[in-house]
Amino acid sequence: MQRYFVNKEQISEQTITLLADDAKHIQKVMRMNPGDRLICADNEGNVYLCEIQSLESDCITAVIKKQLEENAELPIHVTIVQGLPKGDKLEFIVQKGTECGARAFIPLKAERSISKWAVNKVDKKLSRLKKIAKEAAEQSHRTYIPEIGRPVSIDQLIKMSDHYHKKIVAYEETAKAGEQHALPKILNEIKANERLIAVIGPEGGFSPEEVQKLEQAGFTSCGLGNRILRTETAPLYVLSAASYHFELLKRGE
Amino acid sequence: MQRYFVNKEQISEQTITLLADDAKHIQKVMRMNPGDRLICADNEGNVYLCEIQSLESDCITAVIKKQLEENAELPIHVTIVQGLPKGDKLEFIVQKGTECGARAFIPLKAERSISKWAVNKVDKKLSRLKKIAKEAAEQSHRTYIPEIGRPVSIDQLIKMSDHYHKKIVAYEETAKAGEQHALPKILNEIKANERLIAVIGPEGGFSPEEVQKLEQAGFTSCGLGNRILRTETAPLYVLSAASYHFELLKRGE
Incomplete structure (x- = not known):
């Protein structure tokens, strides 16, 4: 309906x-x-x-x-922080990430982000992303419309990340090194209604300095399976894994 | 590299x-x-x-x-059978599904598929999809390029499905009814190197008759979490869940 x-x-x-x-x-x-x-x-x-x-x-x-009485929401609150990607990929991520249950999206001005938002276009871009989130939330039968945050720098991100119970960063080099246990460990530890922040790099990935900053601030580097995912595919993997973990496997109950 | x-x-x-x-x-x-x-x-x-x-x-x-010595492949072979979607969505599904580890894609001429492939354009469309699969396989560091099958009817699909160890269909009505145990059950049962076929409906979903035919042929209806996914998002959920199950949770070892 x-x-x-x-x-x-x-x-x-x-x-x-x-x-x-x-x-x-x-x-x-x-x-x-x-x-x-x-x-x-x-x-x-x-x-x-x-x-x-x-x-x-x-x-x-x-x-x-x-x-x-409906329950269309993931049991945990997932915020996707997305290194600003090229073209209209952020629109894609907001649409598909909303379907997959994200509660918020925050664009990140990453060192290797080729795309930059002109200051005078930020409001227009945000209002378009909000419209996409609302329509996707309606279509996927969500109870809540995900929030769209204003773009942040890595230092602003680190400051605000204190408000989250668990913090992860998807890092390609971690994936290449075969790190596979971190994500299930985090999902096993986090409890219903707690907040997870998942940070995804832009097309070129994060710089080692950015990853170091995030890890020092308590972010855990996670691999997302054995293949290299594009920047726009990684958030959907994280959300699908969280849904599978909590809604299908019923872990965390 | x-x-x-x-x-x-x-x-x-x-x-x-x-x-x-x-x-x-x-x-x-x-x-x-x-x-x-x-x-x-x-x-x-x-x-x-x-x-x-x-x-x-x-x-x-x-x-x-x-x-x-590399291992970039999912431990199970997943074939995505995709009800022909509108526009260039199949290109999207092949690109992203390749990143997520699918071993084959087969377009399905579903009852509610609005998109039809003109007979004289099938070869051109397939060769374009094969090129997309090759490039995505290179970019995501796959060991194999997924195969692209020719479009099949539901009856052809049912005939060829005998060659698979497990058969699932993502059915919106099942998802709405809150069915959540089927996919983990199948993934728990299937063994390494066995073949899973996952059938996804087009935009309008499957007709009840199509689902009945599939179920009679041994396909299990699966829900994919608590939200309604678009046709192009559902295969990525199935593949991400399989990766999370086998590669991250290390079930099935």
């Missing part, structure tokens, strides 16, 4: 109001009519099954039929 | 000859010179460390320094 994230102010006791792009999508793309059903989520953990009551061009009223 | 797949005829006892696109890539993109090193793989399990001896415009001779 089609799902839309709405703001808290759009929700009253018995009805939900859908506006702007959502109202357009419901009418123009989904071609819904009164009586059709949809799901609304408030991005604070509440999910409602609703039935459309009335449609106007930019405002749709839906009656709340019942509140749904 | 840069890696190239070469045919057996290009390998003599002491030297390897690199031709055509590879020769061009070495000179124009990598700007290599005599004395520079590269890796050659024969797609039959042999991998060589080589040193460039001489460069001509379309022929490069490299001396074999030593044979390498």
Whole structure:
């Protein structure tokens, strides 16, 4: 069933109001009519099954039929810190990483990032990534829309990383050296609702200095299997592994 | 180090000859010179460390320094059967699925596949996918290039599936119903060097009839975590989970 994230102010006791792009999508793309059903989520953990009551061009009223008990979220909070990649790869990472359960994305201005964000384009880029995250969260039936952070430097990243229970960095040289135990060890140690921060290098990988800084700040270097993954594939591996570990193998229960 | 797949005829006892696109890539993109090193793989399990001896415009001779012992392959053979998706998504799946360790890809003409391959374009499409698989295998340091099969119907798929030890189908309705035990159970049962076939639906998913046919033929419906994955994300989840299971958790040893 089609799902839309709405703001808290759009929700009253018995009805939900859908506006702007959502109202357009419901009418123009989904071609819904009164009586059709949809799901609304408030991005604070509440999910409602609703039935459309009335449609106007930019405002749709839906009656709340019942509140749904859903569990579409990974048991741990994963933040993906992504070395700024080339082209539109970050859009890809946000879309696919949202499907795979990430709770936040933070772009990292890494030493070898070829892509740089011009200061006057940061807000536009962030708002586009937020839109992609919202749509992917709707499509993959998430309860929460992942947050998109402003780009950080490695030193800013290290400062903010104190707020996480476990910290990992995917480092190609570690992968090449055959290091395979670190990720399962971390996933075995982390508990439900705790926060994992996973840092992924850009196309050229991290410099040895960057990795040293991260390791000194308590980040664990992890290998991600026996093959060299591209920068945009590595976060999906980390998220899929976390899902497999907690949701399928049911470890950590 | 840069890696190239070469045919057996290009390998003599002491030297390897690199031709055509590879020769061009070495000179124009990598700007290599005599004395520079590269890796050659024969797609039959042999991998060589080589040193460039001489460069001509379309022929490069490299001396074999030593044979390498490598293990970049998943311990099980995974074949991804992909319901024909829209646009260039199959190219994406082949590229990323190769990085994640798939041994073969087979396009499936599913009932709800919107994309159809015109008969006179099949060879061109396959040769493009093979090129993508070769390049991704080189970049991710694979020992083998995944095979690309010709598109099959569901009935052809069922006939050929006898050759696999384990057979799964990723079915959205199964995922919605919260089925989470099937994939770990299969991965626990399958042994090293055995063959797993994983069938993924197109954008609209499989029809109930298709799933019924597959289940009757011994395919197990698997959920892939608590979120709804797009058709192009599902194969990467299966492959990442298999890598995590065998290469990181070291199950199956």
